[in-house]
Amino acid sequence: MPVLIVGSIALDTVKTPVEEHADLLGGSASYAAVSASFFSPVRLVGVVGTDFPQEHIEFLRSRGVDLDGLQVVDGRTFRWSGEYHWDLNTRTTRSVALNVFEHFNPVLPTSYVQTPVVLLANIAPALQMRVLDQVEAPRFVIADTMDLWIETTNADLRRLIPRTDLLICNDGEARQLTGETSLIRAGHRIREMGAKFVAVKKGEHGCLLFGEGQFFSCGAYPLEDIHDPTGAGDTFAGGVAGWLAGLGKETFHFQDLRRAVVYGSVAASFNVEAFSLDRLRSLTREEIEERYRTFRLMSQFEAMA
Amino acid sequence: MPVLIVGSIALDTVKTPVEEHADLLGGSASYAAVSASFFSPVRLVGVVGTDFPQEHIEFLRSRGVDLDGLQVVDGRTFRWSGEYHWDLNTRTTRSVALNVFEHFNPVLPTSYVQTPVVLLANIAPALQMRVLDQVEAPRFVIADTMDLWIETTNADLRRLIPRTDLLICNDGEARQLTGETSLIRAGHRIREMGAKFVAVKKGEHGCLLFGEGQFFSCGAYPLEDIHDPTGAGDTFAGGVAGWLAGLGKETFHFQDLRRAVVYGSVAASFNVEAFSLDRLRSLTREEIEERYRTFRLMSQFEAMA
Numbered sequence: 026m027p028v029l030i031v032g033s034i035a036l037d038t039v040k041t042p043v044e045e046h047a048d049l050l051g052g053s054a055s056y057a058a059v060s061a062s063f064f065s066p067v068r069l070v071g072v073v074g075t076d077f078p079q080e081h082i083e084f085l086r087s088r089g090v091d092l093d094g095l096q097v098v099d100g101r102t103f104r105w106s107g108e109y110h111w112d113l114n115t116r117t118t119r120s121v122a123l124n125v126f127e128h129f130n131p132v133l134p135t136s137y138v139q140t141p142v143v144l145l146a147n148i149a150p151a152l153q154m155r156v157l158d159q160v161e162a163p164r165f166v167i168a169d170t171m172d173l174w175i176e177t178t179n180a181d182l183r184r185l186i187p188r189t190d191l192l193i194c195n196d197g198e199a200r201q202l203t204g205e206t207s208l209i210r211a212g213h214r215i216r217e218m219g220a221k222f223v224a225v226k227k228g229e230h231g232c233l234l235f236g237e238g239q240f241f242s243c244g245a246y247p248l249e250d251i252h253d254p255t256g257a258g259d260t261f262a263g264g265v266a267g268w269l270a271g272l273g274k275e276t277f278h279f280q281d282l283r284r285a286v287v288y289g290s291v292a293a294s295f296n297v298e299a300f301s302l303d304r305l306r307s308l309t310r311e312e313i314e315e316r317y318r319t320f321r322l323m324s325q326f327e328a329m330a
Numbered sequence: 331m332p333v334l335i336v337g338s339i340a341l342d343t344v345k346t347p348v349e350e351h352a353d354l355l356g357g358s359a360s361y362a363a364v365s366a367s368f369f370s371p372v373r374l375v376g377v378v379g380t381d382f383p384q385e386h387i388e389f390l391r392s393r394g395v396d397l398d399g400l401q402v403v404d405g406r407t408f409r410w411s412g413e414y415h416w417d418l419n420t421r422t423t424r425s426v427a428l429n430v431f432e433h434f435n436p437v438l439p440t441s442y443v444q445t446p447v448v449l450l451a452n453i454a455p456a457l458q459m460r461v462l463d464q465v466e467a468p469r470f471v472i473a474d475t476m477d478l479w480i481e482t483t484n485a486d487l488r489r490l491i492p493r494t495d496l497l498i499c500n501d502g503e504a505r506q507l508t509g510e511t512s513l514i515r516a517g518h519r520i521r522e523m524g525a526k527f528v529a530v531k532k533g534e535h536g537c538l539l540f541g542e543g544q545f546f547s548c549g550a551y552p553l554e555d556i557h558d559p560t561g562a563g564d565t566f567a568g569g570v571a572g573w574l575a576g577l578g579k580e581t582f583h584f585q586d587l588r589r590a591v592v593y594g595s596v597a598a599s600f601n602v603e604a605f606s607l608d609r610l611r612s613l614t615r616e617e618i619e620e621r622y623r624t625f626r627l628m629s630q631f632e633a634m635a
Contacts, residue, residue, distance in 0.1 A: 111511065112511040113511070206416065206417040206418075207553070207554055207555070207556070208534065209552040209553060209554050210554050213554075227535060229513065230532060230535035230536075231535075231547070231549070233552070240552050240628050241628055241629075241631070242536070242549030242550070242552070242628055242629055243549075243631070244536070244547030244548075244549065245547070247514040247538070247545050247547070248512070248514060249512055249514050249515050249518075250512070251512070280631075280632060283631045283632070284631050284632055287631050314634060317634060318633075318634070321631065321633065323545050323546055323547055324546075324547055324629055324630070324631070325629070325630060326546070326548070326585075326588045326589050326592050326626065326629070327585060327588075327589055328623075328626065329619055329622060329623070
């Protein structure tokens, strides 16, 4: 079952305390699409400039990503540059150049219109809704968001949320969106705003999943070394969407979502092991399944004595 | 199987953004002893002044806590006062008066000398070692510590760690003790310092447990309302120690520790629901077991499809 993914496609310059690399493949849709491609066919919607390297196009194709919805327009590709601080938990954006992304008008090819699972990866809520408007009766809609949209386009985001089955945000964003300090309250509040399920990402602390009268706490896979956290959230979202689509079900229940966020966490845990999407280039489904098994052993405990 | 607990016994004044209460029963040994008492017989070692309210003595007795090792000496009881900030995640110590605690010389009654499980709750490592020196061949030694001792008595702490089976600290302290930013590396490093097992508490994010080639990630029980976080860590440590002692085993394995930290987390989750140890006063073992079951359901996910 295919998944439709819209988001940004970027060329990133990333500096960590140890290394710096320029013009890497980046953007929310790139990470999400490649991550999802391990579990299901992917249909990508996005825009790049004429400077976008052909090798990246070929990499996406090699992952089986359908690029009929990729617009290549005159101008430069969206560029982002950021620097991570000593503990890799916080970062400063050094520069953003929207370039061709500024006038992005996502138009779905006819072949995309009937896609059962939709991932609105992190871009402006107005663009996310413009894509959603073009999909015919999707079965499951996932939206990722960020602090920028909560601040600058809050009304749009509030209109989008009731149209999503799963809203994904991080802990700070959940607090910002709801005004609640408790993440547990914040998760419930976002459900009250209209999202059927809510996933709150907590970085090195894992994630929380909320459903109707249901809750799941997922740890993070224990990594000793993180090389580049960029795209971890997008890879998580892509893994969740791809894995759900791969189930090929009519409706998705809490127990499906539970496993989906674990698969998303596993995919993200691989991605941060190298810069850009480099770890995903060599990643295999077998490695994913093996880490899922290990993850499960590390999260379980016996019933009472 | 009994557990011996040494630590501080205090009268606390606690201010949260909502409430303030003075002269509450507090101190690491008080929380730990009452928490442990749900699972096993407890032998307490500590000191109070002649101003220590008889009702607190009676409460400890009502929980079956053996007070033969409690010294009542001329002077005032140890007093601590702290204020929590808006999100209850950080606090400022307003005042500390050691009083009778300043010259505390823990001496074990003969009846305590053969206690199989020992919890050295949070006090100066030199005092923790003085107690440990008096115990004959303990089967399992747990030590809790804090940032103050890492800073001011680091050499003592480094001598204590190889004598412990389980060292408990929080995330900031694990980083401070090892100089590692990754909690995963920090956990391994503390094991290299000589602790057989390490539990790293992460507050609202749960805790991590490290053993030889083994790892367990435990979420936190999802609470919407926290009234007073004071003593959560001590209640956790007491629950871990008491539950292990309650098993009555010769040796303790990783799977025992795994369940012990969940029981510790459950005990702590009840304790923060009210000021001081008030929630523990009405708590029942049945409530603990019920929350353990719920906790387990919230942490589990199915094997691969």
